[in-house]
Amino acid sequence: xxxxxxxxxxxxxxxxxxxxxxxxxxxxxxxxxxxxxxxxxxxxxxxxxxxxxxxxxxxxxxxxxxxxxxxxxxxxxxxxxxxxxxxxxxxxxxxxxxxxxxxxxxxxxxxxxxxxxxxxxxxxxxxxxxxxxxxxxxxxxxxxxxxxxxxxxxxxxxxxxxxxxxxxxxxxxxxxxxxxxxxxxxxxxxxxxxxxxxxxxxxxxxxxxxxxxxxxxxxxxxxxxxxxxxxxxxxxxxxxxxxxxxxxxxxxxxxxxxxxxxxxxxxxxxxxxxxxxxxxxxxxxxxxxxxxxxxxxxxxxxxxxx
Ligand code: GRG
Numbered sequence: 001x002x003x004x005x006x007x008x009x010x011x012x013x014x015x016x017x018x019x020x021x022x023x024x025x026x027x028x029x030x031x032x033x034x035x036x037x038x039x040x041x042x043x044x045x046x047x048x049x050x051x052x053x054x055x056x057x058x059x060x061x062x063x064x065x066x067x068x069x070x071x072x073x074x075x076x077x078x079x080x081x082x083x084x085x086x087x088x089x090x091x092x093x094x095x096x097x098x099x100x101x102x103x104x105x106x107x108x109x110x111x112x113x114x115x116x117x118x119x120x121x122x123x124x125x126x127x128x129x130x131x132x133x134x135x136x137x138x139x140x141x142x143x144x145x146x147x148x149x150x151x152x153x154x155x156x157x158x159x160x161x162x163x164x165x166x167x168x169x170x171x172x173x174x175x176x177x178x179x180x181x182x183x184x185x186x187x188x189x190x191x192x193x194x195x196x197x198x199x200x201x202x203x204x205x206x207x208x209x210x211x212x213x214x215x216x217x218x219x220x221x222x223x224x225x226x227x228x229x230x231x232x233x234x235x236x237x238x239x240x241x242x243x244x245x246x247x248x249x250x251x252x253x254x255x256x257x258x259x260x261x262x263x264x265x266x267x268x269x270x271x272x273x274x275x276x277x278x279x280x281x282x283x284x285x286x287x288x289x290x291x292x293x294x295x296x297x298x299x300x301x302x303x304x305x306x
Contacts, residue, residue: 015296019062022075026061027053029079030086033136047117047125052090054108055246057306060085060200063225066293067218068204080140081151081203084133088159089196091129092169094122101173102251109246130159143207150206158199168192180258186227193233194226201225217287221294224280228301231273234259236306238266244306277302 030052035045061082068078097104097112098119105115114122137143137151161167168191175188201222205215236245237252238261252259260269280298284291 015293015300018066018293022062022065023058025065025075025079026058026082026086029083033080033083033132043117043121044124044128047094047113047121048129050110050116051094051107051113051125052086052129054110056086056090056093056108058086059229059301060089060196063197063222063297064200064204066204066297067201067222068208070287070289070291070294071205071208071210071214072289073204073208077142078204078207080136080142081207082200084136084151084155085196085200085203087129087133087136088155088165091126091133092159092165092196094126094129096169098122101169104248104251106242106247147207151203154199154203154206158195163191164195165192168195176255176257180263182263185258185260185263189227189230190223193230194223197226197229198222214287214289217283221280221283221287221298224276224283225298225301228273228276228280228298231260231269231276232301232304234261235266235269235273236304240305246306273302 034048034052037046037049039045064082064085065075065078069075093107094113096102097107098114104112106112110116112122113125117125133155134152137148137155140148143151156164158164159166161170168188171188172192175184180188198219201218202215205218210218234252237249237259240249242249251257252262256262260272264272277298281295284295284298
């Protein structure tokens with residue numbers, strides 16, 4: 001019989017292989033979907049590819065594939081929507097790094113889009129990625145017309161406003177100049193970070209034709225995962241190096257931004273992460289499907305180093 005540390009090692013290795021395989025699938029499909037660098041206007045297409053193929057974790061599309069597969073769908077029918085999620089995510093990073101927002105020079109270990117190209121090109125690259133995401137879903141012939149509409153609606157709500165990422169970003173910017181309560185902070189992160197993560201899990205389950213109670217449970221699991229992702233992001237901003245992070249650490253503290261560690265202290269933020277991880281795992285126990293990999297994703301987020 002394996003000890004618990006041997007078990008978690010097996011799980012970690014299994015997950016690493018699974019992650020690598022799914023990353024390769026996603027990257028191949030993104031390469032097929034995105035306009036080539038020699039297609040006019042070349043500056044925008046070069047900028048898109050610069051940011052998309054900069055070595056992101058592909059966490060959202062992998063979560064989407066893993067959820068869809070847990071509910072019985074094959075990777076093939078999930079792949080286009082998974083890529084659409086990564087396009088929306090990359091657009092949000094490009095725009096978040098702009099001087100008018102977070103003003104960052106480093107992302108995914110290389111100069112940000114507006115530094116490598118220019119501001120106008122970076123804005124257009126983000127805009128184009130966002131529209132291409134919706135176009136990709138609308139044109140996916142492997143999915144029924146009804147499913148495409150459901151997915152477009154899900155992603156629109158999650159990425160936009162008032163209930164999605166744009167609303168979270170706006171509230172985050174507005175809160176920079178004043179004190180924030182822990183309840184407010186959690187509300188911002190529910191929109192800015194968790195909304196797209198919830199949509200990733202739900203889109204996988206929608207394609208796999210999960211029941212309404214299953215969809216609801218998957219949404220609750222992903223909401224905890226989104227919160228966990230943000231708490232670990234805040235902790236890494238303090239504890240990680242520029243090499244492992246691929247972006248400038250310590251920015252939150254310098255901007256005097258409200259974060260989990262700044263509101264609660266590092267130790268309490270770590271305890272909060274443990275608790276949120278347990279809550280995510282508890283939701284999975286209510287789902288009568290093979291959720292081992294979804295559990296492993298929660299473990300991975302809790303322990304991530306980048
Ligand atoms: C511009 C509408 C708009 C929204 C921006 C992405 C975002 C919203 C803000 C970035 C600020 C931030 C650090 C958010 C925390 C969560 C997050 C999105 C982290 C980056 O995602 P990762 O770690 O990045 O998945 P990779 O590069 O691995 O894809």
